[in-house]
Amino acid sequence: MTVTIETKKRIAEDWLHSFPQLSRYQANKFYKIIGPVVIGVELIKLPRTEEYRPHYVMYPLWRANLKQCLDAPIILSEFKNNKNLQYNIPYESNHKDFQDAIFQAKSQRPTLISDRISYKEILSEIKHYAENSYLKASPNSYWQALLKEAQLIICLYVDSEEANAVLKDIRDVDWNVAHFKNNGVDKAIWIEEMGNLLKQCDSVLSQIRLNQKDSKICKLPYHELIK
Incomplete structure (x- = not known):
């Protein structure tokens, strides 16, 4: 069953609401600027499934233009659960892992929720x-x-x-x-x-x-x- 656009939008809104320190850059990309870098969260759809995996990202701001900066991250890293496993979160049952993923994301990457x-x-x-x-x-x-x-x-x-x-x-x-x-x-x-x-x-x-x-x-x- 194909996941609706509305479902994906709702999940994206839930993530963005959980990280008010970030702002939407694209549909599933939420960033903030910290001096010479951009950091944030990306929700990446997994191939051949109706699941997604949340990632922490860091991009440079010193390359020749913004496109080059955002083409290649410094860090692209999956959040892990308490068993040290990556999340594979079904769009249609997002609630099963969502709260835990949010908790782990904030614990593993406190820079996402800090202003200093x-x-x-x-x-x-x-x-x-x-x-x-x-x-x-x-x-x-x-x-x-x-x-x-x-x-x-x-x-x-x-x-x-x-x-x-x-x-x-x-x-x-x-x-x-x-x-x-x-x-x-x-x-x-x-x-x-x-x-x-x-x-x-x-x-x-x-x-x-x-x-x-x-x-x-x-x-x-x-x-x-x-x-």
Whole structure:
């Protein structure tokens, strides 16, 4: 039986009502801006079923334009139940898991319901994702490098001296050159670009500010990172 549009809308409204700190970006995507990143909840339909799975997401705001920023998340992570299993929530019996999923989402990602978020909390979320998601199987991959890049830019955004430590980490890792090449990136050039970020901080911050003001997201709830 095909799930009606009205049912999906009702479920989306229930999620949005449970997270008043977020605002609707698209039908099943609810976001807020936290300084240089967008965070929020996405309800992703599972293939070949009439079920959905709620995810926590984090997107960068330092790429060349908003489309590039929202094309590839820094974090895309399922919420887990108390058995550490992903949720597969049927649209037609949403009530069975809904309240538990809301509780776990707020417990696992307190940044979703907080208006005061420190940059260290965001760094911690990225580090946890690097060490506990599927990416942990390839610690020297280009995908892991992108997480380090995110940590570096967030430190620069709040003018933290930790940026130098993150850059040292980047230079010390024995990165997988082949994986960089498979993604169309030269490892040596990328490392040089990371070093240049410290010298071009104003340019990075200007791009973040530009994306924050994009008409598609400028009305989302906005909070600055706390140093």
